[in-house]
Amino acid sequence: MELPAAATSVSRRQALRLAATTATSLVASSALAAGVHGEFPSNTSRRKSELSLVVPYAAGGPLDRSARKLAAETTTLGSIQVLNVLGDGGAKGAAMVARAGAREPMLLMGAVATHAVLPWLNPQLPYDPLRDFQPLTMVARMPHVLVMRADLAMQWRIYTPDDLLRFMSKTRQPLRYASAGNGSIGHIAGQLFQALTRVPLQHLPFSGASPALSALLDGSADLMFDNIASALIHLRAGRLKAIGVTARSPLAVLPQVPSLEASVPGLSLPTWFGVFATAGIPDALARRWSDAFAQTLQRPKVQEYFDAMGVIREDLRLQDFARFLQQEHSYYGKVLKAHQLIP
Template sequence: MRRTTAVLLWVLTLHASAAGQDFPSKPVKLVVPFPPGGPLDISGRMIGKELQDRWGQPVVVENKPGSTIGPEYVAKSAPDGYTLMIISSTPFVTLPHLQKVPYDALKDLVGVTQTTLLTYAFVVNPATGIGSIQDLIARAKKDPGRFNYASAGNGSGQHLYVELLKHAADINLTHVPYKGAAPALQAVLSGEPGMMLDVTVAVVPHVKAGKLRALLVTGSTPLEQLPGAVPFDSLFPGLGIPGWHGVFTTGGTPRPVLDKLAADIRSVLRIPAVANRFRELGVEPSGVSGDAFNDVARRDYERWGEIIRRNNLRAD
């Protein structure tokens, strides 16, 4: 009996290993759970093209906008690695805390590779007279609720990161949600609300033009494009939560297939033209894969869950 079991395990191991070596043998879908034209869509199509050239198999990008449509589609696909999804950390690890979702983000989906790290910047309209993040914190403590901030909507990354800042600094800012980042940014440029947090690529041109002032950037490293903006982690050590984009597939996909996908995606991220294009989009290539990436997703899932529950936040 033991010998039969050992032989069966050996055969299954050989089969799984062969599946990884032969992958892919047919077209691969890459789901983007956002509309065409945005940074994540551009990233997905760039990675998809390079993988297609590498594999000699079509990589078909499918846009499935809507809060749960894309993740649910991938979660309920066959666990064979032929259906992938590129998504940002918010909403991936935050949406299940904000509303009911028809999948388990940490079981029905598995991380393949963290493709990029992204940085947000907290900016103010110069008309506010606020000159630094320390100045904002001091004024907000002196007059709680006086200052309004814009976001792309309830539960958006822009919203949640300001809630993280409010918790870290122990201040009260009033949230004014808009239907998307673009109208929120236009409102801040017009002067009311007077501040917001947005991806750096969106705000850098306005900061350089003198229309906005950058006070803070997420992460631990100062940005050359935004001199004077203080890194969140240096101001509040241990409280920051990095933003990222990553590729996921269906839970239960064989390890050799996951390893093959991760290795090939990492190779794409090391292509100079790809890395440079990512930096133009305001993100930094990563490449963290496998268990290490899934540990990041699990940690961020738990930490954002605490923030969301503490503030009783819900999605639109």
């Protein structure tokens, strides 16, 4: 076959250069493909630059802030892009990571809602929390606190869980409580509160903790079981009043706020969040990513950042994190069934 005229004019030097470029591309492609079966090559900048960390909730919340801090500080993995993928109480973002596939894996800042609660509330969830993810590093536990606007709490004379129960029993009007979405711990806490006290609440779901908190502050909602990292700045500024915490004892950052369980036995909901990868990645890569995030969490300035948010730092990795996940999945299934929140 005769070459086009343009091709016949290519000089020997240009041809050699073109051949060398093509060979280099083929070698790089082969190395990238080989990385699927072992650790991705450390010099593959293309692979590093494509690593994405999905936050399944709105920007500005504690999971988003934690993800962005980890992404910025974990420099050994190259550039990590944080993506906020909202919808279905966190399920949309989680499903995106689950479907990514081992050849193009993604990371997820998953939480108790996406991995231990939603699977029980929605049998048609488009992912399996235990099968479709590789647990890497648990980041922190995050207590929740029942809050109201400070001026409303003063107007209604509500300062403790017992005050709230007396007020609600007297009025019998359902107070509106905002949450980070269906299946979030804030949502489940409200449902459990109703089941245990027999007092009515009206649920107002949002796409994350930040918009839910905005609704509380502007008067669109009356109550919120908010995470401590989100509520703390407003509590310290006097905009919110803490009524009780969803822990078995008062928190170090809120020593004067009583435990809700003292007034509502059974209302203790541990919550947590951590980094997951798409299932099926090589073990060596899982260890590398897990170690990188764990090392970042040990840095003093990162520890100070999380301490300032009021979260409790953790250090569970890989198999230990996976075992913890299985326990949490089972625990919430029992809690939800025991209180008839699911069939």
